[in-house]
Amino acid sequence: MTRAQFVAAARERGRTAHAALEAYRALFREGVVPAWCEVPDYPVTATLVEGATSKFVLRLTDAGMEGLETESVLIPMPRASGTTTTLCVSSQIGCAMGCRFCETAQMGLIKNLRADQIVHQWWSATHRVPRPTDPARTHGVKNIVFMGMGEPTDNIDEVIQAIRVLVDHDGAGVPASNISISTVGNPDGIRKIGELVREEGFHRLNLALSLNAPNDRVRTEIMPVNRAWPMARLKDAxxxxxxxxxxxxxxxxxxxxxxxxxxxxxxxxxxxxxEIRCSLNVIPYNPRRNSPWPAPDELSVARFMARAVANGQFTKRRGTKGRNVMAACGQLGNEKIRARRYIAEDGSAKPVSLGIPAAKPASAAQTTQTEQRP
Ligand code: SF4
Known part of the structure; x- marks a missing residue:
């Protein structure tokens, strides 16, 4: 809930507006759960670390979702002014987009996350998740990227509500300019994000597009969603x-x-x-399990980037972190929850067909960036 929603709900339960506001601030800023609030205490079931990058898993306990796990990645970002932390969150458990290069796609879509379960990833990262290289959690979460499991536009209403909560000044207080949504390019979803961006306070929300291909033929091969949303429609959006x-x-x-x-x-x-003012982020492929392709060698990454720069394209390279713990881009997805079923709100399960809509680029989670300008 945003602060306004929380205060309204608390007042219905007989709390004063002042007490509700204090509770809201304590919950988000200090991680203190008021006795009269229902905030599930999801166990953090695993924290895997490579260097200072860690992946954490929340085991859900909600009715109908027991045992399902979210995956998030905490990435320290060294800056001239000191280290900041980027949190990569999941918007779904699994994903229906079927990108061939992505580990998560192997799971199919299991469940859409609710807004509170998305926000809970930030809350847990900020107040609960142990950080072996930063036990005091001195580096708060500065940036949030929707690049974990799932395609955000496939669950856009919950994602937008989560963003409204995350930017609330009385709560998490993450500036919209520090939040990025990465999408495979559902034009309707992009339009909805555009509507949010038009609102006061959201103008600087960032949009990232997972393109991954030079033309429709290649894109359809590796991202089946391209059949529904070909590149020309993407460009228009x-x-x-x-x-x-x-x-x-x-x-x-x-x-x-x-x-x-x-x-x-x-x-x-x-x-x-x-025609699009954009930065091209080159992400060396992180092989998923049983991948038909290897990772690219350094030479071919450098050659591709140099050619893009020579073409006048502003280009960055995303460094790979977390590859050894399956926390790198496109590698999220828990082996244990691979029942390819979608669990509906009423708890019923049904098979999900893979590969119809497409994929967002691999989770962007891991990002040391090297910029190259033309
Ligand atoms: S790359 Fe993104 S959109 Fe594509 S299957 Fe993986 S999680 Fe889904």
Whole structure:
């Protein structure tokens, strides 16, 4: 709940507005759960670490969702001014998009997360999750990226409600400019995000597009969603998106050897992006389990980036963190919850068909970035 929703609900239960506001602040800022509030205490069932990057799993206890697990990644970001922390959150358990390069896609969609379960990932990261390299949690969560499990536009109403809560000044207080939503490019979802961005206080919310291909043929091969939302529609949706700041869109490009990494591919991508003010984020592919492709070698990553820069495209490279613990981009997905079933709100389960809508780029979670300007 936002502060206003929380106060209204508390007043219905006989609390004063002042007491409700104090409780809301204590809950978000200090992690103190008021006795009269129902906040599930999800066990943090695992924390795996590579270097200072950690993945944590919340075991849900809600009726109908018992035992299901969210996955989130905490990524320390060294900056000149000191280390900050980026939190990569999941918007779904599993994903229906079926991107061929993605571990999560192997699960299918199991469950949409509710807004409170999305916010709970921030709350747990801020107040509960042990951080082996930062036991006092001195580096608070500064940035939030919706790049964990799931396609945010496939659960957009809950994602938007979660964002409204996360930016609330009396609660989490994360500036909209520090939040990014990454999507495979559902044009309707992009339009809904655009409506939110038009609201006061949300103008600087960031949108990232998971492109990953130079043309429709390659994109459809690795991202089945492209059949429903081909690249021309994507471009139209991006060109219509409201732009309030100088910030560029982030276009993510998972570089997969032999699939989308040739010089010709690079030229095609740059031509496609020419009309869009954007930054091209090159993400060296992190092999999923049983992957048909290896990770790209350094030389081919460097060559692709240099060519993009020569084409006049602002380009960044996303460094890989967490690959050894399956916490890197596109690697989230818990082996234990692979029953390919979607559990509906009423608790019933039904098979989910994979590969109809498509995928957002691999979770962007892990990001040391090197920029190259033309
Ligand atoms: S890359 Fe993103 S959108 Fe695609 S299957 Fe994985 S989690 Fe879903």
């Amino acid at each position: 991006l060109l219509e998106f409201p732009r309030y700041s100088q910030a560029a869109f982030c276009v993510e490009y998972v570089l997969i050897p032999g699939v989308n990494d040739s010089d010709e591919h690079c030229d095609e991508v740059c031509a496609f992006l020419r």
